[in-house]
Amino acid sequence: MWEKLNSFYHMVKATESTFHTLDSPSDFLRDVKESSHLFNGIADATMSHGIGWNFANLGRLLERADKTSRLLDVKYFTLLPDTTYVGSPTDDMQWADVLRSVSGFQSYRRRYHGITVERIIEFLVLDRRFPRAIHYCIPNACDSLNAISGTQTGSFQNQSERLMGQLRSELAYSQVDSVVATGLHEFIDSRQQRLSEFGAAIHEDFFAMRQPTSAFQTQLQRQQFDN
Secondary structure: OHHHHHHHHHHHHHHHOOHHHOOOOHHHHHHHHHHHHHHHHHHHHHOOOOHHHHHHHHHHHHHHHHHHHHHHHHHHHHHOOOHHHOOOHHHHHHHHHHHHHOOOHHHHHHHOOOOOHHHHHHHHHHOOOOOOOHHHHHHHHHHHHHHHHOOOOOOOOOHHHHHHHHHHHHHHOOOHHHHHHHOHHHHHHHHHHHHHHHHHHHHHHHHOOOOOOOHHHHHHHHHHHHO
């Protein structure tokens, strides 16, 4: 893992000084994707799946859910030059590119025949089997969180687990018709805010530095309690 991460770092640093990269970024972006896949594959195949791996998996899944939601939101609002293009070949090509950007085009075509907005929303938001779908990421992130804290599925003992459990339940009972009726942007914006709140809760529950209580303060608190 360290060797792959180190070579990945040097590849990016070397590209930094190559000015034509931004003019034709395809090769560079392909190398980034392949390096990322290889690093994750090595981690999954060689690390003991204990607390360290579960923290890494938790972060990876939350990042995937967030980025998938942002790609959908960007396409929905900014890629088409005009609303008259909706349903046109240009629209279909751009939705296909969104699927390719999450490595999901082939998986989508195996499940659906034609490209429609509703089916793409269902696939990238509510599918339970595609690894970059939001509804795949959140339940699996919950499982890693429960493994870290030792909490049984369906219960919680901290704010992080409570927030994740709520989001998991909402996705489990969501349907694509209700997402479209509510508005894709509104639906995604709400979930992105929830993911942000969850990130803050993770920091507070597991990483925040708290002022340690001195032995004198502990003794004083006990005396006050006894009195």
